[in-house]
Amino acid sequence: MLSFDPFAVLADEHAVLTQLFARHQAALVTRAWARAARLLDSHRKRLAQHIELEEHYLLPYCPREKLPNQWPARVYSAEHQRIQELASKLNLRFAKLRRRGVTTTTLIALLDEEKTLKHILGHHHAREETALFVNLSQALSETQRDELAQALRHPPHCRPMVPVSARAGATPRYPGS
Numbered sequence: 001m002l003s004f005d006p007f008a009v010l011a012d013e014h015a016v017l018t019q020l021f022a023r024h025q026a027a028l029v030t031r032a033w034a035r036a037a038r039l040l041d042s043h044r045k046r047l048a049q050h051i052e053l054e055e056h057y058l059l060p061y062c063p064r065e066k067l068p069n070q071w072p073a074r075v076y077s078a079e080h081q082r083i084q085e086l087a088s089k090l091n092l093r094f095a096k097l098r099r100r101g102v103t104t105t106t107l108i109a110l111l112d113e114e115k116t117l118k119h120i121l122g123h124h125h126a127r128e129e130t131a132l133f134v135n136l137s138q139a140l141s142e143t144q145r146d147e148l149a150q151a152l153r154h155p156p157h158c159r160p161m162v163p164v165s166a167r168a169g170a171t172p173r174y175p176g177s
């Protein structure tokens, strides 16, 4: 039987998010505004769920300080906040543009703004896949890993806000952290 690897699922989520955004931009350039708006909103919501899960099930187990190829939770949290702000801003901006009527000039300006989000997301996902997921796949206890797997299998409203192992004051296995 194939084992469920929560970190592979999280990395797959990154790919799904990238595809969703690419489909949104494809809809934009063909001027399919309603479809572009739906896809942008799906991207924002899925991104928010993904971030919520990482914040609750991964970041409590990050080292407190910077270590070689490891970053503290505050670095990931700051990126999450910036990414979510940009995603919300884009949704609002596009809705406003649609109400006023999208022109070629405003469409180009929107695509420029989207480039910033794509750039930051690309860096963020790469950092998680090469550092956070790799380190935590070794550092998490079996219980912590099971909690993450359970969270990935269940819809967000069924998840506890704080993982059981974090509530119990579990110590991350980071020497020197």
Ligand SMILES: [Fe+2]
Binding pocket: 051, 054, 076, 080, 124, 128
């Ligand atoms: Fe993240």
Ligand SMILES: [Fe+2]
Binding pocket: 010, 014, 050, 054, 125, 128
């Ligand atoms: Fe992520």
